[in-house]
Amino acid sequence: MAIVLELLSRKNIPLKHYKFEQDYVCVGRDFNNDLRLDDPYVCPSHMLVAIDPESGKLMVNDCQSTNGIKVNNKFVRQATLNSHDIIKIGRTRLRIIDTKVPLVEAIPLSELEENMSWLNQSFLAICLSFVCLGFLLLTKYLGSVQEFNLIKALPSELGQLAVFSLWPLSFAILAKVVKKESHIVSQFSLTWLLVLLTNTLILLQKIAIFNIHPGTWFIWLELLIFALVVGGFIWLSLFIAFHQTNHRRNIIACSMTFIILAPIYALGFLNNDEFDSRPSYNPVLLPPTYNLTSAVPTDKFIGNANSLFTQVDKLKIK
């Protein structure tokens, strides 16, 4: 029968654990003790931990100490312990573990985690960051009307990449803080993949709008896809950074997505139809290569315009 004592930090994080193959353990500042605590507030012989021979339960006994024993923040002279009870003597926090109580089953290794390991390659992350930089520069070049100067454009695009890097860096730091691996390479690869995915989606959106001139349903589709991308990205970042249960991760990912998206949605609804002397229309024009659908003849366009008149007439009544 063994007694296991665990030394805890102030936030109850296990620091060290001691296992004793005997039925009682003396705790105090004296060097004779089984567990010697270097705490000036602890008496030379402070506490005795023993297994009650009748019930087999763990007990603590105060050995007439100056500062007493606190079990779950209550002073006791003698107490029977339950698992998870936290004992405080002097300024030291301990947990006494009953080795008979079975532990929780291990979390099964997820296949996803195995499949994500390819992200954790420095070479890939570096390649992806160069692809991203190239993409940003290309976008800048295509958007310019003046003579394009690469050297001048570079600082601002690098700055943009630096801003994007804040996300993987902060997750890596968080992971490190809770004593896990930082997985910084995977986080970076994931972020660059997201940047590329977002830009591809924007291009697809332009092509779709240019070719089919969709109605309001398209805005909802855009918002849905946006929410999925943001939610998925947060979920994966959490997955790489921390060992959490799926349930907990889902909740955190959903709430973060909500916090990010709610202001965007709310602004969209608040600005709804505020008076503007400029009409809102989509000005996207794409080269003939992207022109996939056929055009309508003039009279059909004019025919369709009829309904627009009734539409603005309705606005008058509001």
Added chain:
Amino acid sequence: MVAHVIYFVESKQNVNRLTNVNNPAKLAPLILIVTGTHILRILIFMLSMFCSLAHSQQTAQNLFGQYRTALYQIKIIELESGNKSSIGSGFQIDTSGNVVTNYHVVSEYVYNPDKFRIEYLAHDGSEGQLQLVDVDVINDLALVRKVALSEQESAFPIAQSLPKQGSAIYSLGNPHDLGMIVVPGTFNGLKKSSFYQRIHFTGSINPGMSGGPVVNELGEVMGVNVATAGNQIGFLIPLAKIQGLLTSQNAQVLENEQLKPRIQEQLLDNQNKLFALLNNHTWPTSVLGEAMIPSKITDFISCWGGSNTSDKEALYLSVENRCQLDEQIYLHNGLRTGGLELEFEWLDGKSLGEHRFYNFYSQSITGAGASNNATKTDVTNFRCQQDKVTNINGVTNKTVFCLRAYKEFDQLYDVLFVAATLDHTHQGLISHYTLAGVSKESALVFTQKFMDAISWQ
């Protein structure tokens, strides 16, 4: 206020000298007589100067004396504060108390008859209330009637015809507490190509003189001042338009709720006339880049052009052509309607490359706005329809057609149209127009005609 007073005093002193020099008609007979020596010639010339001086002084004095009593200052009184919110001039045209002024002078009352009243201030300081009889919003005229008539009513006679080009005319007004003011000028004829007829006046009309009469030398009314903000040069409303208003001389006073329908009827009627003129003939086309465009579609719109060829660093060529109707109809408080603007821009971006050019091309059609500054209370928000359209000449455009409705007037809309051709990899034509205050039928006919008028060379 002070600046205006000084200005008018100065201009009155200049009256004689100016009329003198600008009066060759009167000098000519006297100069013909001159046959003698050089000295005699000078003597007679001086004599002629004196005669002419005396003559124009006489005219101005006559005008002052004769018609002072028939000229009023029109004040719009805000009921809440009991003070005037705007002023203008007006003149009496008959003995039953009918007074003509500008529509824009009384527009506040027209829009909010419950919150304002119209008053006049006569030369002798007497005041009285006026009732609105009729408006002619198209020509910026209004007919008001004195509620209480005095024993002696005087009126301006109306001229039978416009004077000869070059003859002296006098613009009268009662802008401040100075009483009547006379500004001399020259009649330069009617503007030749103009949809809304206006006389171009070479004198300076001040804001408070709006609604005052313009008389010929006999003191007969042949026009009305318009000096709304934005018209730097003086324009006068010609005789024919006043005569149109005089048909309501004996009409009943308009009820408050009849005002807006009356204006709507006039606006609709006017835009029907305008668009009948525009839509009922084939538009002449001109060349812009590789396209044929309908730019100067009628005589009465003026066109301007420009390009960026002087910009050596530009990587693209941009040639512009814009046409517009010069006059608009004032409705109230900065809202004008009846405008028409056409704009074409040919863009050629060979050195930009396909994708860069199309990015730039997209930016060029971004952010088109309305031509008038209508507010939330005047109009609804824009609604747009967009599509790719191929016209009868095989030109494919991305076309955006936007509309907004006037809240106060049924069947009137503002239209904004933007289109960009999609047929070339490095070139494109942007066509754009705005129409203000048009009916559905006119707008649709115009739009179809416009879309089908563009072709490639």
